[in-house]
Every structure is written in structure tokens, then in C-alpha cells.
């Protein structure tokens with residue numbers, strides 16, 4: 001696996017405590033837990049938030065957006081189950097933390113963010129940590145067709161429906177994890193693509209994400 005640890009090994013005991021919390025909340029995939037131990041969440045949050053980086057809470061990252069709660073990131077990653085050298089598309093780069101977790105697990109990561117400022121800060125941290133993650137600033141609801149099909153797609157903002165473009169860009173046998181609902185509360189949909197036009201969906205209720213805004217999401221006005 002890749003090694004994203006910085007030289008300083010800061011907040012190591014806090015990371016261990018967070019991993020224990022994730023285990024106690026039902027995260028069992030050891031590869032996911034190992035990635036949480038390695039990826040330094042405090043590097044992905046604004047300076048004034050660093051002291052809270054290993055609490056199991058979402059934190060503001062600017063532009064009215066958040067880095068998701070660690071449990072939510074762990075739950076979604078466990079559902080996606082990223083495998084080494086497979087290709088993953090993330091919609092909603094935000095801080096870049098979720099992308100770094102999938103990268104740490106060996107996935108080839110493509111990520112899209114609609115806010116320029118967040119895209120720029122995520123690119124900066126990817127560069128600093130030498131993470132070979134492909135990122136672009138655009139509307140992720142239309143996907144990134146140049147690199148499709150993807151073995152997995154993870155959407156970290158909540159939309160009204162599953163975007164058709166994302167369904168098309170998922171490989172047969174691949175999984176998509178996406179919150180779907182109204183703007184207040186969503187159900188996490190875990191879709192498996194059985195054939196070109198057939199999906200199996202498993203639904204996990206009660207998650208709250210920032211809205212997915214775009215052509216196949218909510219209206220941003």
C-alpha cells in the first residue's frame with residue numbers, strides 16, 4: 001500500500017482513538033481502518049480546525065462546505081470496498097480527504113469538485129503529499145467520460161436522484177455509493193451494476209450531506 005504519513009507523525013494517538021471509535025460503530029474492514037490510521041485528517045482541514053480533526057464530526061472547509069464526518073467516510077468507503085489498481089471516480093472532492101483514503105487503499109482516483117477554491121486547495125494538498133490523484137473543477141453530475149468506465153463511483157453530496165451519466169460511466173460489476181433524498185435528509189444508495197441496464201440497490205437510511213448541485217442534481221440558485 002501507499003504511505004501518506006508525513007515525517008512528523010502528529011496526532012498519532014488521536015488517530016488511533018478515532019479508529020477505535022470507528023470500530024465500535026461497526027466499521028470492520030481492516031483495509032479501511034488502516035487507511036484511517038495512515039491518512040492525516042488534520043492536513044485536510046483549515047488551521048483553526050486542526051485540534052478537532054480527529055473528532056468524529058464533520059468540519060467546515062469554506063464555501064459553505066464540509067469535510068464529512070469520519071464515520072460517514074468510513075461507512076461509504078467500506079461500502080465501496082476500493083481495490084488496488086481499480087479506478088474510482090469521486091464527485092465532491094471538498095477537502096480531498098475521501099480521495100486520499102481511496103488512494104491510500106491503492107485505488108486509482110479521479111475526483112471532481114465544482115468550487116474553484118476548494119479544487120485549488122485540494123490540488124495543493126495532493127501535490128504536497130505527492131498523491132497522484134486526477135482532479136478537475138466541473139459539474140460532477142455529468143461525470144468524467146474520458147476515463148470511464150469506473151470500477152466504483154462515490155458521490156459525497158446528496159442529490160434528488162442517481163445521475164444517469166454516472167450510471168452509464170460505472171463498469172458492469174462496479175459499485176456506486178450515493179446519498180439520495182431531499183435537501184435535509186438522504187438515504188445512502190449502494191448500487192451494483194449487474195448489466196448495462198440493470199442495477200441492484202441496497203439502501204441505508206438517515207444520512208445528511210451538503211447538496212449535490214448541477215445538471216443532474218439540485219438547482220444551485
Ligand code: SAM
Nearest residue numbers: 067092094095097098113114140156212213214
Ligand atoms: N469528499 C469530501 C471530503 O473528503 O472533504 C466531502 C466534501 S462535501 C461533503 C461535498 C462536496 O461536494 C462539496 O465540496 C461540494 O462543493 C461538492 N459538490 C456539490 N455538488 C457538486 C457537483 N455537481 N460536482 C462536483 N462537486 C460537487
